[in-house]
Amino acid sequence: MRPEAAEKVAEEALRGEVDAVVAFHDGDIRAALTTLLLDCHHLRLQLALSDKGMSRGMTAERTTGVEGI
Template identity: 50%
Template sequence: MRPTSKNSVADPVAHLVAWHDGDHRAAIQTLMEDVRHLREQLALATAAMSAGYTRGWMPSEERDAR
């Protein structure tokens, strides 16, 4: 979901909750759906790329992976 205005938002968390009319559960649910989607996209990209293409680097779901 994208806001229609192009104004920068000082607090992205407040903006997210406001986007969902103050419903914190709906905001978290949207974020969880986004995480699921991005993990699926990461899995597809990992399966499609070769180690030679990335010089040995492979993506990981872990945040601290190097």
């Protein structure tokens, strides 16, 4: 699938969700984008914290590999 076609499919699939987010913010696109960017920032922070915690835990308790996972 060409990149342009993939973008079109993704855009159509998310159209209803985008409309719902904008409607939730009473049509204020800037507020909708701000909320989504804050959510994205929060999720990236959570992922980074999770990654650090897993790495530390795996190396502290296992010395032969990741067999039990």
